[in-house]
Structures are given as structure tokens and as C-alpha cells.
Amino acid sequence: MGQPLDVNQATREVFGNISPWMQVVFFAMMALSIGLLVRQMISHLWRWRKGRPGGFERNPRVWLQRLVIYALAQKRVHKKTLGALLHLLLFSGFVILTIGTTLLSIAHDGPYNFHHGWYYLIYELTLDIFGVAFCAGCLIAMYRRAFRRPPALGHDWRDWWLLGILLSLGITGFAVEALRLHYTQVQPWLAHWSIVGWLIDRSMLQGLTIGTAQTMHLWTWWLHTILVAIFFVTIPVDRFLHVITGPLNIALRPERPMGALVPLTIKEVEETGRTGVHDLQNFNRQQLLSLDACMECGRCEDACPAFAAGKPLSPKRVAMDLRDLMSLGGGDAHGVIPDETLWACTMCQACVQECPVLIGHVDLISDLRRDLIGEGKLFGPPAKILQQVANQSNPYGRPNNERLAWAEGLDVPTADSNPNFEYLLWIGCAASFDPRAQKIARATAQLLKAAGVNFAVLGKEETCTGDPARRIGDEFLFQERAQTNVATLSRHKVGRIVTPCPHCYNTLKNEYPQFGGEYEVEHHSNLLAKLMADGKLQPDAAGEETVTLHDPCYLARVNGEIEAPRAVIASPNEHKTREMPRCGKKTFCCGAGGGRMWFEEPPTQRVSNLRAEEAVATGAQVLATACPFCLNMMSDGLANTKGGERMKALDISEILLARQKRAGLTGR
Amino acid sequence: MAKSLIVIEHGPSGLKRSSLHPMTFARQVGDSYALLLLGHRLDALAPTLQSYDATSVLLADHPALAEPLADRYAAVIAEVACKESAQTVIASSSTFSKDVLPRVAALFEAPMVSDVLAVENIDGVSTYKRATHAGSMLANVRVTSDRCVLTIRPTSFAMPAPSSSLSPIEKLPVDETSLPKGMQFISREERVSDRPDLSDARVVVSGGRPLKDTETFERLVGGLADVLGGAVGATRAAVDCGMVPNDYQIGQTGKIVAPELYIGIGISGAIQHLAGIKDSRVIVAINKDPEAPIFQMATYGLVGDLHQLVPELIEALRRA
Numbered sequence: 001m002g003q004p005l006d007v008n009q010a011t012r013e014v015f016g017n018i019s020p021w022m023q024v025v026f027f028a029m030m031a032l033s034i035g036l037l038v039r040q041m042i043s044h045l046w047r048w049r050k051g052r053p054g055g056f057e058r059n060p061r062v063w064l065q066r067l068v069i070y071a072l073a074q075k076r077v078h079k080k081t082l083g084a085l086l087h088l089l090l091f092s093g094f095v096i097l098t099i100g101t102t103l104l105s106i107a108h109d110g111p112y113n114f115h116h117g118w119y120y121l122i123y124e125l126t127l128d129i130f131g132v133a134f135c136a137g138c139l140i141a142m143y144r145r146a147f148r149r150p151p152a153l154g155h156d157w158r159d160w161w162l163l164g165i166l167l168s169l170g171i172t173g174f175a176v177e178a179l180r181l182h183y184t185q186v187q188p189w190l191a192h193w194s195i196v197g198w199l200i201d202r203s204m205l206q207g208l209t210i211g212t213a214q215t216m217h218l219w220t221w222w223l224h225t226i227l228v229a230i231f232f233v234t235i236p237v238d239r240f241l242h243v244i245t246g247p248l249n250i251a252l253r254p255e256r257p258m259g260a261l262v263p264l265t266i267k268e269v270e271e272t273g274r275t276g277v278h279d280l281q282n283f284n285r286q287q288l289l290s291l292d293a294c295m296e297c298g299r300c301e302d303a304c305p306a307f308a309a310g311k312p313l314s315p316k317r318v319a320m321d322l323r324d325l326m327s328l329g330g331g332d333a334h335g336v337i338p339d340e341t342l343w344a345c346t347m348c349q350a351c352v353q354e355c356p357v358l359i360g361h362v363d364l365i366s367d368l369r370r371d372l373i374g375e376g377k378l379f380g381p382p383a384k385i386l387q388q389v390a391n392q393s394n395p396y397g398r399p400n401n402e403r404l405a406w407a408e409g410l411d412v413p414t415a416d417s418n419p420n421f422e423y424l425l426w427i428g429c430a431a432s433f434d435p436r437a438q439k440i441a442r443a444t445a446q447l448l449k450a451a452g453v454n455f456a457v458l459g460k461e462e463t464c465t466g467d468p469a470r471r472i473g474d475e476f477l478f479q480e481r482a483q484t485n486v487a488t489l490s491r492h493k494v495g496r497i498v499t500p501c502p503h504c505y506n507t508l509k510n511e512y513p514q515f516g517g518e519y520e521v522e523h524h525s526n527l528l529a530k531l532m533a534d535g536k537l538q539p540d541a542a543g544e545e546t547v548t549l550h551d552p553c554y555l556a557r558v559n560g561e562i563e564a565p566r567a568v569i570a571s572p573n574e575h576k577t578r579e580m581p582r583c584g585k586k587t588f589c590c591g592a593g594g595g596r597m598w599f600e601e602p603p604t605q606r607v608s609n610l611r612a613e614e615a616v617a618t619g620a621q622v623l624a625t626a627c628p629f630c631l632n633m634m635s636d637g638l639a640n641t642k643g644g645e646r647m648k649a650l651d652i653s654e655i656l657l658a659r660q661k662r663a664g665l666t667g668r
Numbered sequence: 669m670a671k672s673l674i675v676i677e678h679g680p681s682g683l684k685r686s687s688l689h690p691m692t693f694a695r696q697v698g699d700s701y702a703l704l705l706l707g708h709r710l711d712a713l714a715p716t717l718q719s720y721d722a723t724s725v726l727l728a729d730h731p732a733l734a735e736p737l738a739d740r741y742a743a744v745i746a747e748v749a750c751k752e753s754a755q756t757v758i759a760s761s762s763t764f765s766k767d768v769l770p771r772v773a774a775l776f777e778a779p780m781v782s783d784v785l786a787v788e789n790i791d792g793v794s795t796y797k798r799a800t801h802a803g804s805m806l807a808n809v810r811v812t813s814d815r816c817v818l819t820i821r822p823t824s825f826a827m828p829a830p831s832s833s834l835s836p837i838e839k840l841p842v843d844e845t846s847l848p849k850g851m852q853f854i855s856r857e858e859r860v861s862d863r864p865d866l867s868d869a870r871v872v873v874s875g876g877r878p879l880k881d882t883e884t885f886e887r888l889v890g891g892l893a894d895v896l897g898g899a900v901g902a903t904r905a906a907v908d909c910g911m912v913p914n915d916y917q918i919g920q921t922g923k924i925v926a927p928e929l930y931i932g933i934g935i936s937g938a939i940q941h942l943a944g945i946k947d948s949r950v951i952v953a954i955n956k957d958p959e960a961p962i963f964q965m966a967t968y969g970l971v972g973d974l975h976q977l978v979p980e981l982i983e984a985l986r987r988a
Contacts, residue, residue, distance in 0.1 A: 380921070381920045381921050391805070396939065396943065397943070397946075398946070430939075433939070434939035434942075434961070435937055435939070435942065435961030435962070435964040435965055436936075436937070436938065436939065436961040437939070438961075438964070598920065599921075600921040601921075603908040603909075632938065632939060632940075635936075635938070636905070636938060639877060639905055640905070640908065
């Protein structure tokens with residue numbers, strides 16, 4: 001006290017209470033601790049190296065971009081939930097405290113000590129604030145685990161260990177600060193900048209002699225540093241591992257459209273003797289790394305329609321079970337993931353979209369399915385579908401030359417009768433052969449004609465895109481279909497394609513480029529919305545019924561098309577459209593994806609029923625869909641749901657056609 | 669003239685009529701044939717079989733054969749076939765023959781052709797037609813061995829006409845100790861029904877959810893099936909809500925039917941159901957919604973209230 005108030009003198013002692021030999025012990029301890037951490041991380045690295053080489057993103061710009069978006073800004077973590085809040089507190093606290101400690105050691109041990117003056121004051125205040133955030137995050141996390149116990153999160157004694165050690169680090173840190181302020185007799189104006197320590201000192205340490213405070217400081221300092229050392233060593237055995245592996249996976253996951261699966265080459269099959277993944281080591285190295293990135297937050301499980309419907313699948317469990325197998329040295333992946341789990345996936349990509357560290361659950365499942373197909377382990381209707389795709393070129397097993405049955409009486413131009421078409425209207429098998437879905441094809445064709453679009457269909461030259469085969473896991477059947485269709489499309493010099501099926505849309509747009517087929521592909525919602533905007537379609541929506549839209553996964557989530565289908569069914573009267581709680585990119589699957597359309601399902605496990613209940617709850621009279629499979633599943637779901645009889649499922653094109661007819665269906 | 673051995677099937681309700689159809693096949697290729705009946709207490713069943721021009725009606729009657737255990741039955745059938753110097757062993761396609769005949773083929777050291785739809789004599793050699801790839805293609809199969817085991821689709825060969833002459837009945841000795849004992853009979857679960865089996869009925873009447881409850885379903889769908897001598901089927905929705913048992917289900921995840929006449933009552937026609945009926949010769953649909961997709965597939969469609977139409981239809985058919 002009594003010293004002049006000189007900001008430039010503001011600083012504090014570092015190791016002031018720690019004798020030189022103790023400092024040696026401290027550095028040795030930290031070196032050992034970090035050394036052990038590195039050793040464990042190297043053993044993880046060796047586990048990943050057991051996988052097939054490659055699979056990593058190689059573009060550093062992509063790494064950087066992703067690290068900023070997903071690691072630093074944590075785009076996937078933010079939500080209006082307690083979990084997201086506590087993560088923000090913990091994350092920001094941990095990052096700032098780590099940076100602070102690093103800066104301190106640079107200042108102290110480096111050539112130039114900058115740890116004084118205004119810098120020092122702001123440093124102290126910042127670290128104190130984020131220290132509070134960090135402790136608050138720990139406490140909220142403990143509260144959440146103790147009382148809320150979200151089931152998808154999972155609960156283990158190690159979680160308490162981790163939270164306990166983190167909170168202890170925060171508390172001992174502040175205790176060290178308070179005791180230092182006390183025994184060094186820091187002037188109040190300076191002490192105020194270390195606000196938390198100062199408050200502790202003022203409220204709890206008054207009356208303590210300087211000597212006692214100094215001894216207590218020494219012991220608390222040691223407790224704090226020993227906890228830090230233990231914390232480092234235990235990172236690889238608890239959830240904290242994601243702090244290292246998360247950003248690694250975020251940076252290194254290959255950049256690929258969400259809707260595109262990885263092609264398998266005959267060469268790979270010849271080398272490995274397998275299609276897909278049988279042993280854990282058949283996954284590539286990035287996939288193995290991704291397993292270690294999982295911190296078991298459970299967001300994937302909460303989003304999973306199969307899990308919600310009571311099917312034996314949780315994407316989180318898939319990742320965890322494979323990771324546990326990896327920690328045991330690998331082996332038969334089917335030993336830990338039952339076949340029913342793999343078949344239960346609708347490949348709706350909700351889990352992939354949720355995962356904060358960008359784990360590709362659907363790729364893992366797809367690789368394992370390919371092996372099941374290779375081993376002949378698929379039976380019943382879906383196996384028959386594959387046969388029919390192979391033999392009749394459509395999953396319905398109908399003669400392919402009946403492909404134009406839907407067009408009867410409509411005089412629809414074909415690629416032969418109208419070779420100078422602008423748009424190829426790709427109908428898809430469902431709208432070609434399913435009598436209910438044929439109405440989508442009819443409505444779309446009628447609307448395109450009314451708007452004067454120059455289009456043509458392929459007729460019997462169109463065949464299944466191979467989408468169901470690829471999702472079920474029959475990669476080579478898919479590739480055969482893809483090559484055939486690409487050849488047909490090239491022969492007709494197709495440039496632009498429009499299709500009412502989001503699955504065809506996704507495959508044509510995102511997967512055919514893998515086979516040399518590059519087209520400008522649009523979903524019918526997109527083209528219809530444009531025609532409306534251009535005034536080429538002027539529907540009369542007066543007196544229309546209330547509508548809610550079910551976003552198809554492969555349109556909204558996978559390909560980001562959210563506005564167009566809404567524009568098509570938009571009514572001048574806004575009260576006529578209603579949104580379900582899960583809409584847009586957060587849509588909930590109808591249950592038909594991933595080949596599930598053709599699987600047998602017990603009535604208690606139907607995803608479509610859950611979705612139909614959600615739709616009925618909006619009170620709308622019409623459930624609009626933009627996918628023939630969604631239409632099929634939702635019609636079925638409504639029939640199974642109380643109140644579903646008051647609602648009818650229609651494709652957006654059918655709704656628009658009815659409105660257009662009211663306005664007079666004439667070509668412009 | 670070659671000789672065939674035809675395995676006849678029976679159950680708690682007596683002889684299975686469809687298992688007699690192989691005789692029509694044998695007559696068509698010009699074989700003489702013996703009939704073989706296996707089981708216990710067969711005396712009541714045997715006389716019916718006497719009037720079909722068989723060279724003999726063979727009875728393997730023993731308590732050890734009371735239940736159709738595939739390993740024992742196959743051993744007996746193969747032994748009888750050798751003893752009778754039969755060249756062909758034939759049975760109708762059924763779960764029974766799927767279970768037993770492949771074993772017979774192995775023991776009898778003969779190739780097997782299953783689900784034969786037709787037989788043709790091409791250049792003096794029998795050529796069997798059978799469906800492959802889920803019925804989308806027909807394969808012509810020729811057997812190069814002089815022995816052969818066949819199952820035939822009962823729907824492809826008519827019920828044989830009875831004759832006035834009586835075939836002799838012959839009881840075969842069965843040595844229980846020589847029978848294999850790898851299988852054990854635990855229990856039998858069978859739905860007793862007077863109606864024909866769904867998979868090979870000539871007429872199928874099927875109902876959907878609008879029938880509301882078991883009683884109405886039985887009265888309308890069952891009633892119409894009975895006046896037409898048909899089998900009863902249902903949609904997945906009707907099965908799901910517990911209106912009818914699981915084995916009624918027709919469609920992608922149920923049975924595939926191809927009757928001469930299919931009548932769908934209160935069925936809108938989801939593609940999953942249509943997948944199970946698409947090969948029916950005549951499809952009749954009764955539904956109150958004129959927009960129902962099933963009408964696009966139906967040969968005849970009737971738009972109206974099924975609760976009014978179906979009873980009238982049953983009444984009219986009864987009077988006819």
C-alpha cells in the first residue's frame with residue numbers, strides 16, 4: 001500500500017511462491033503428463049492407421065473453412081437447449097483459459113515479458129470472467145446430468161469424473177488467485193481487475209495472516225497443477241477426447257454432397273475380396289478417426305426416425321459400438337452391429353446433419369450394408385426388389401414398356417417425337433407404375449404443357465436410376481443402372497432434367513456425375529415455382545383448404561430445396577398454410593428411404609405413423625408432399641392415425657393442377 | 669412306359685385336393701403312376717385314391733410317420749421309389765413338398781425341378797417350363813438323367829378326372845428302426861379352414877380397412893368368398909388393426925396371388941398391395957372413392973358403398 005497508482009507497473013508474480021526446485025518438479029510433472037497424453041494419442045493414431053488408406057479431405061482451404069464454422073463457431077452445437085448453453089460456457093471458458101495460460105508461459109519464459117500494464121489488467125479480468133463461465137458450465141452440466149438426465153446423452157461414472165475434475169480446476173484456480181492477492185497484499189485498485197479472486201479474498205479470507213495465506217497458496221497451487229496433470233492424462237479415456245478428435249474429423253472428413261454415396265470400384269473389390277465393410281479395418285482411416293470423434297452427445301439419436309419409431313437402431317450406438325470394437329483391436333463389425341440395425345436405417349441423413357463433429361453415420365451403415373448384400377444376407381421383399389431392378393429395370397417388377405401407362409390420353413411428347421426438347425421430364429419408377437403416384441406424373445405433365453414448357457419424356461427408355469439398389473447396398477447393380485441411364489441421356493443429348501421424385505433428383509444430380517453424367521437437374525417444385533413466378537402458371541387458390549407441407553428428406557435436408565415446394569402451394573391467404581414442428585431441413589422422414597419402402601414393418605414400428613400424427617396435429621386439411629414415396633407412406637400413415645381420415649395427402653403438383661384448372665387450364 | 673411315384677399330401681381335414689393334380693401331369697406325359705400316402709391311420713383316406721387309374725395306392729402307415737417329419741418321410745419315399753422302380757417322383761408345390769422333396773432328390777440320387785408350370789415334348793425329350801426371377805421369365809429345363817424329382821404348380825394342372833376302375837391298395841412295411849431320427853415333432857399349428865389356400869385358389873376375395881371389424885369382414889368378404897368357392901385375403905391395413913390374422917395378408921410383404929378372379933372390397937390400392945395381385949387374370953374392385961388407384965388396375969370397377977353392394981352381390985350369387 002502507499003505505492004503510487006501507476007498502471008504501467010501493474011503486473012503480478014509468477015512462481016513467486018514456488019521455489020526453484022519446486023518449479024523443476026512442476027515442469028517435470030507437466031512434461032510427463034503431456035508426454036503420456038501424446039503417447040495415448042499416438043496409439044489412437046495407430047488404430048486409425050489400421051483402416052484402408054485415404055478417405056481424407058486434402059484441401060487446406062476446406063479444413064480452415066470447416067474449422068472456423070464447426071469447431072470455432074460451433075454451428076452444429078447451437079440450439080435453444082440447456083446442453084447447447086452449457087457447452088458454449090464450457091467451450092469458451094476452456095478456450096480462453098487455455099489461451100491465457102499459454103500467453104502467460106510465453107510472457108514468462110519468452111525473451112520479452114509483456115505481462116504488465118493495461119494488457120495485464122485486461123488479461124486478468126478476461127480470464128476471471130471466462131473462469132466464471134467455465135465453472136457455471138460445469139455446474140449446469142452437473143445439474144443436467146443429475147436432474148434432467150436426457151436419455152440420448154448416456155450416463156457413466158466417467159462423466160462425473162470429468163465434470164468433477166473440470167470444476168475442481170476452476171475452483172482451485174480461483175482459490176490460488178484469492179490467496180495470492182491476500183498474501184502479496186495487492187492494492188485494491190489492482191486487485192479489482194482480478195475480480196473473482198478479490199471477491200473471495202474480501203468475503204472469505206479476511207483475518208487470515210499473511211504467512212498462513214502464503215502456505216495455503218502453495219498447497220492450493222500444487223493441488224491445482226496436479227489436477228491439471230491428471231486431467232491431461234485422462235483426456236483419452238473420457239468424453240474430453242473430442243476436443244482433439246472432433247476438430248481433426250471436422251477438418252479431414254471428405255467434402256462430398258450429402259446425398260452422394262461413395263462409389264466402389266471393381267479394383268477395390270479385387271484387392272480386398274469384399275464389397276463393403278466386414279472387418280472394422282475395411283473402413284477407411286478417416287472413418288475410423290470419426291469413431292473416436294464421437295463424444296456421445298446423442299443429437300443423432302434424438303433426430304433418428306428409426307430410433308423414434310422403436311426400431312433397433314441408434315446412430316450413436318452404431319458409432320460407439322464400432323469405436324469400442326476398435327479399442328479392442330478391431331474384428332468382425334457385424335459381431336457388434338446386428339443386421340436388423342443396419343436394415344432399420346432410412347438414410348434420411350438427419351443424424352449426419354445433426355452431428356457437431358461431422359461423423360458420417362450413413363456412410364458407415366452403407367458400407368456395412370454392402371457387405372451384407374455381398375454375403376447374400378438380404379431376404380424377402382427388398383431382395384426381390386433388387387431382382388426386379390435388375391431384370392425389369394424398375395423395382396415394381398412391371399414390364400418396362402408399360403412406362404407410359406400414366407400418360408394415357410395426355411399426348412405427352414417423347415424424346416423421339418420431340419428431339420429438340422429443353423427439359424427432359426424424368427418420371428421415375430414410382431410415378432410410372434404406382435397407380436396412385438401416376439397422378440403426380442399426369443399433373444406435372446399437364447402443368448408443363450399448360451405453361452408451354454418444351455419438354456419430353458424417355459418412355460420405355462427410362463429405367464430405375466438405381467437409387468434403391470445403392471441405398472440397400474447393391475452398389476454394382478446401381479452402377480449398371482447408372483451407366484445405362486447415362487448412355488441413354490447422352491444419346492438424347494440431355495442437358496436439363498426435371499423430375500417429381502426427390503430420390504431420382506438426388507441420384508441424377510449428385511451421384512451420376514461419378515459416372516460422367518453431368519446435367520442441370522431440377523425437382524418439379526423448383527420448375528413449377530419458377531413458372532408461377534414468371535406468370536406462366538397463374539393458379540386460382542381462392543377458397544383453398546388449409547395445407548401443411550411434409551418436406552421430403554432428399555429434397556429439403558439433402559439438397560436444401562425448402563422454398564420452392566412452399567411457393568408452389570402458397571396461398572394468397574397466409575392462414576391457409578401451416579408448418580409442422582419439424583420442417584425444412586429439420587424435416588422428419590416418412591420412413592420409406594434407404595430402401596425401407598420395401599421392408600416388412602410391424603405396425604408398432606412405422607415412422608410414417610409418427611409423422612402422420614404430427615401432420616394431423618396441425619389441423620390442416622391437406623398434407624402436401626413432394627415425393628411419390630412420401631405420398632405413399634403418408635397416405636398409409638394417415639389411414640393408421642386417429643383424425644387422419646379428415647386429412648388427405650396430395651403431391652404439390654396435384655394441388656397446383658387443381659388450382660390451375662380453376663383458373664382455366666390453357667396453354668399460354 | 670415310364671413310371672412315376674406321386675406323393676399325396678393330407679392333413680387333419682383329409683386329403684389335400686391340390687396334391688392330386690400331379691396325376692394330370694403324369695397322364696399328360698403318358699406315365700403310369702403309383703400313389704404314395706404316408707402317415708398313421710390312413711385307412712379312411714385310401715379308398716378315395718382308388719378311383720384315379722393309379723397302378724396302385726401305396727400306404728406307408730406307421731405311428732412313426734404320424735407327423736410329416738422331412739427326414740423320415742424322405743427316407744421312406746426314396747426307398748419306395750427304388751422298390752417300385754419309379755423314374756420320377758412327383759408332388760404338388762407346397763410347404764410340405766418344399767420341405768421333403770429336396771431330401772428325396774438327394775437320397776434318390778436324382779436331379780430336381782421345382783414349381784413346374786408346363787411340360788412339352790420337344791424332340792422326344794420332356795422339357796419342363798418353370799418360372800424364374802420372381803415370375804418374370806420362363807426357363808425351359810431338360811433333365812439329362814433318367815431319374816428325376818419334380819414339384820408341379822397345382823394351378824397349372826387341373827384336378828384329374830376320376831375313373832370307374834379301382835386301383836389296388838398295398839400296405840408297405842415300415843421298419844421304424846431304420847428311419848432317421850434327426851428331427852423331433854414338437855407341435856402343429858394350423859388354421860382350420862374350409863376355404864381353399866390363398867396361394868393357389870382360383871378365386872380370391874380380399875378386404876381392406878373400411879370393413880371395420882372382424883365380424884363385418886367375415887360376413888362380407890368371407891360370405892362372398894364362400895358363395896364363389898374362393899379364398900379370403902386382406903390388405904396390410906386390415907391385418908394391422910387386428911381384423912384378420914396375419915396369414916391373410918396379400919401384397920409385397922404378404923402372399924402373392926394370381927387367381928383367375930380377384931375381388932378387392934374396400935381396398936384403395938396402395939402399390940404394396942397391388943404388387944401381390946398384379947398377375948390376377950380378372951380384377952374386380954369395389955370402393956366408394958372413384959379416384960381410388962385400384963380402379964386403374966381393375967378389369968371391372970364398382971363405385972359405391974360396400975356395406976350395401978356386397979350383401980346384394982352375395983344374395984344375387986346365391987340365387988343364381
